[in-house]
Amino acid sequence: MNYQIKSLDQIILQKIQSQKKISFQEFMELCLYNPGLGYYSRVSPFQDYYTNVDVPYFAQILSKIFYKLWQEEFKNKTDFKIIELGSGEGKLAKKILETIKKELPDFYEKLHYIGIERSSTRLKMCEELSALFPKKIEFLSEFNYKENSVAGIIFSNEFFDALPVRRIFKKENKIFEIFIVKNLKELLMPPSKEVMEYLLWLGSEPKEGCFGEAHIESRAWIRKLCKSLKEGALLTIDYGFETEELYSDFRKEGTLLCHFNHQTNRDFYCNLGKQDITSHINFSTLMKEADNWNVKTIAFKTQSQFFIENGLEKFIEEIPMIQEPKDRLRMTSSLKTLIHPEGMGGTFKVLLQKKF
Numbered sequence: 001m002n003y004q005i006k007s008l009d010q011i012i013l014q015k016i017q018s019q020k021k022i023s024f025q026e027f028m029e030l031c032l033y034n035p036g037l038g039y040y041s042r043v044s045p046f047q048d049y050y051t052n053v054d055v056p057y058f059a060q061i062l063s064k065i066f067y068k069l070w071q072e073e074f075k076n077k078t079d080f081k082i083i084e085l086g087s088g089e090g091k092l093a094k095k096i097l098e099t100i101k102k103e104l105p106d107f108y109e110k111l112h113y114i115g116i117e118r119s120s121t122r123l124k125m126c127e128e129l130s131a132l133f134p135k136k137i138e139f140l141s142e143f144n145y146k147e148n149s150v151a152g153i154i155f156s157n158e159f160f161d162a163l164p165v166r167r168i169f170k171k172e173n174k175i176f177e178i179f180i181v182k183n184l185k186e187l188l189m190p191p192s193k194e195v196m197e198y199l200l201w202l203g204s205e206p207k208e209g210c211f212g213e214a215h216i217e218s219r220a221w222i223r224k225l226c227k228s229l230k231e232g233a234l235l236t237i238d239y240g241f242e243t244e245e246l247y248s249d250f251r252k253e254g255t256l257l258c259h260f261n262h263q264t265n266r267d268f269y270c271n272l273g274k275q276d277i278t279s280h281i282n283f284s285t286l287m288k289e290a291d292n293w294n295v296k297t298i299a300f301k302t303q304s305q306f307f308i309e310n311g312l313e314k315f316i317e318e319i320p321m322i323q324e325p326k327d328r329l330r331m332t333s334s335l336k337t338l339i340h341p342e343g344m345g346g347t348f349k350v351l352l353q354k355k356f
């Protein structure tokens with residue numbers, strides 16, 4: 001038999017041929033997650049973006065925030081989980097568990113850490129962590145918890161921005177959806193019923209002459225998380241805005257961006273599977289949907305504000321006590337990186353939602 005190995009370009013073109021058109025969400029899904037060929041299913045020789053996880057002390061700050069939540073609500077209860085969505089290569093999980101094990105042994109004893117990661121390549125890279133933290137950590141490829149079954153914290157760093165989105169455009173006072181047709185050409189068409197339903201529910205749409213994204217998958221995810229939560233918190237760290245800012249008329253192109261070799265571009269139809277595609281998330285979608293499920297917004301702040309109000313000063317107080325000048329410098333510059341309002345501190349937002 002003659003098996004032919006297909007490239008991602010061929011897979012996408014064949015899907016278009018058989019369906020006549022695909023939505024941007026379907027296109028993004030293939031580019032990022034097609035097994036073996038999508039951006040997140042390969043081991044990339046480079047990391048095309050720099051994230052919180054790469055900054056020392058991010059994991060320590062989060063560990064202290066988790067500890068506080070646990071002390072407030074869970075100390076005397078059993079079956080406490082920390083679930084990380086989109087745990088990637090397990091870098092953050094490792095740092096968090098190292099910190100908790102060393103500095104917060106009472107907490108370590110009680111918790112169970114679960115990483116959820118759909119990329120099998122990335123899941124494989126996490127295997128060694130199970131040996132490092134026996135019976136404390138496991139990795140799953142899907143979030144499949146039953147209704148009202150999770151007690152604990154479900155958190156993510158840059159998970160929602162990696163979910164595929166629909167792309168829309170407003171022209172002559174009408175909303176169109178962007179579909180992809182033969183030869184990877186874009187076509188404006190009347191919106192699908194999914195987009196119509198989402199915009200109606202959201203109560204907003206992009207301004208005249210502007211592109212935008214419809215975060216339908218984010219909404220489905222937050223609904224699934226809320227339904228699973230018996231009691232606990234959702235903590236989401238990501239870049240994005242509320243609807244009004246997201247759909248404002250100075251954001252003509254929407255927020256979709258590709259990251260390739262540390263540079264950004266809007267050439268969505270190039271480097272298929274080799275470049276990251278992301279969009280700013282719509283925090284209003286997360287808050288509005290969660291509200292329906294009795295999961296209330298407790299805080300929605302910039303990362304800078306949230307960290308300052310939730311224990312960062314303890315780390316700042318420690319700086320003068322550090323003996324080695326190079327370690328002092330490392331801590332000062334890491335904290336600055338995490339909270340500088342013109343950098344990660346301002347770009348990233350933290351949404352804390354709770355159900356108790």
Ligand SMILES: C[S@@+](CC[C@H](N)C(=O)[O-])C[C@H]1O[C@@H](n2cnc3c(N)ncnc32)[C@H](O)[C@@H]1O
Pocket residue numbers: 040051053085086087088089116117118119122141142143156157158159162163
């Ligand atoms: C932008 S990366 C962030 C990784 C890590 N959290 C970080 O901050 O470096 C998004 C991650 O979410 C994972 N992901 C996307 N959709 C997912 C899903 N439906 N279930 C589980 N993981 C998913 C991707 O495979 C990828 O590893």
